[in-house]
Amino acid sequence: MLSFQRIPAAKILSGLILCTTVFLAGCAGSPSPMAPASPNATTIYNLTVIVFVIAAAVFIVVEGMLFFSVIRFSRKQSPGEPEQIEGNTKFEIAWTAAPAIVLLIVFFVSLQALFPLASTPITRTGKTTGSGALGVNVGQTExxxxxxxxxxxxxxxxxxxxxxxxxxxxxxxxxxxxxxxxxxxxxxxxxxxxxxxxxxxxxxxxxxxxxxxxxxxxxxxxxxxxxxxxxxxxxxxxxxxxxxxxxxxxxxxxQSAPTPKTGVAAKGEQIFMSSACIGCHTVDGTKAQGKTGPNLTRFGGRRYLAGAIMENTSENLARWLANPQGVKPGALMPNLNLSQDQINALVAYLESLK
Ligand code: HEC
Ligand SMILES: [Cu+2]
Structure with missing residues (x-):
């Protein structure tokens, strides 16, 4: 025998609210588009809010009418067939015109955001090419x-x-x-x-x-x-x-000139300059002029490494050099089978590049 279990509406609703809360919590803080810190990001944020409000209003009206109809014209409330309104000219015009007006509004607010986003406020020569709409003062700006x-x-x-x-x-x-x-x-x-x-x-x-x-x-x-x-x-x-x-x-x-290396760092420099590293990496002012990998001239001063997936610490760097593929599978830096001594020297050298 078939049996149907009805899920209580309250459960679904509280579940929905929970999901939405968890979902929206993910939007807080960096890197959230909901916390804009630049005029063009603000333009996008404002457009998002306007379109969201319009969409929410449409949702509430449409769902409201749906719920109203479901309850008001249920068999319990009004037995028999409700009044049929097919071919009602007034309704036809209303539900064609209303969405058209809403879409036109969305179209124009989008258009208003589109142009200031697409045009850079200054040209390469430093000449201003208009601002205003964004509230950006490009006159004296660096x-x-x-x-x-x-x-x-x-x-x-x-x-x-x-x-x-x-x-x-x-x-x-x-x-x-x-x-x-x-x-x-x-x-x-x-x-x-x-x-x-x-x-x-x-x-x-x-x-x-x-x-x-x-x-x-x-x-x-x-x-x-x-x-x-x-x-x-x-x-x-x-x-x-x-x-x-x-x-x-x-x-x-x-821009400062590199400092001469001493001790372990000097040994690391020697290993670097005499191995495959120089085929892929540049260190300005040396024979290392490779272009496949990141420029390492000031590597020691950087906060992250390997696509900012981890902090630039000696331990992480050693891990990276020992086995790039283990840290970032598929990365275009091969495993160079370095010995622990070579790794230590390279770490000292690379971290000294500040
Ligand atoms: C075949 C080219 C190639 C060789 C050889 C190579 N690398 Fe790399 N290296 C790369 C690439 C590509 C990346 C960027 C990987 C990524 O982030 O996806 C990289 C990343 C790095 C980074 C992190 C840089 C950063 O700012 O994120 C360091 C440090 C580094 N390599 C050092 C070395 C050393 C030392 C050697 C020699 C022992 C070496 N590499 C040999 C291609 C190479
Ligand atoms: Cu990409």
Whole structure:
């Protein structure tokens, strides 16, 4: 015999509320698009809120009418067939016009957000090309040009004017308008710092652009947002927004001449310069000029390594050098079968590159 068990509505509702709470809790803090810290991210956030409110209103009205009908015209409430309204002209016009009006409103608010997002507020020459809509004052604002190059599975940041190349960590001064040229070496990636700007695809063979302007000091996590292979999820980075003075100090540190190595670090340098490392990595001012892997000129000063999946500590670095594939399977750095002595020396050398 068939038996039907009815799930109490209250249980479903409380379950739904719990799921929603857990889901929304995941949106708090960095890297949440719900906590924008740049004008274009704010434009996206505002649009999200407006569209959400409209969608919620539609949902409530439609579901409200549905529930009303289910209860009001149930057999218990009103036995017999309810009045039929098929072909009612007034209703036909109303339920055609109402969605059309709602969609038109959504269309126009989206359009209003689209143009300021698509246009960089300054051109490469530093000339202003309008602002206003975003409330950004581009007149006196400082600008910073960065080339962002996506690799499987790490990010390269090049500051052409400052002659700096780094990886997985992008420093910018608070308040400056940062314009970024996005390039890809291998496959399609997507540049995304949820708190700073919407996703922009990074496509081999063409240069896409994005921009942002960080409102307050802080670190903002970024993530590749287009599936690009086995380590796609571990293709992360961080934007460090700091005061003008701190940024200048960082620039000076990046540009300073390397210090001569002594002791274990000198031994590590010798191993580095005489092995396969130099075929893939660059250390400015040395014969290491490889381009396949991250530039290591100032590696010791970086907070993370290997696509910002772990902190740059001596232990993590040793783990990485001992077996890159064990740490990040599929990563494009081979296991070089280094001895423990070689690893220790390399760690001392690499961490001294500050
Ligand atoms: C075949 C090319 C290749 C060789 C050879 C190679 N590497 Fe790498 N290396 C890479 C790639 C690619 C990455 C980035 C991996 C990732 O994050 O997915 C990397 C990452 C690193 C990193 C982390 C850098 C960062 O900022 O995240 C260090 C340190 C490093 N390599 C050191 C070395 C040393 C030392 C050697 C020599 C013993 C070496 N590599 C040999 C390709 C290579
Ligand atoms: Cu990617």
């Amino acid at each position: 600008t910073l040009q960065v080339r962002i190059i996506a690799h499987q599975w790490w990010w390269e940041f090049v500051y052409p004017d400052l002659k700096i190349t780094t990886a997985n960590e992008m420093h910018v001064p608070v308040g400056a308008i940062v314009t970024a040229d996005l390039e890809a070496i291998d496959v399609i990636h997507s540049f995304w710092v949820p708190q700073l700007a919407g996703k922009t695809d990074v496509i081999p063979g063409r240069v896409n652009q994005t921009w942002f302007q960080v409102a307050q000091p802080g670190t903002f996590r970024g993530q590749c947002a287009e599936f690009c292979g086995i380590q796609h999820a571990n293709m992360r980075f961080e934007v460090v927004a700091e005061s003008q003075e701190q940024f200048q100090a960082w620039v000076r540190q990046q």
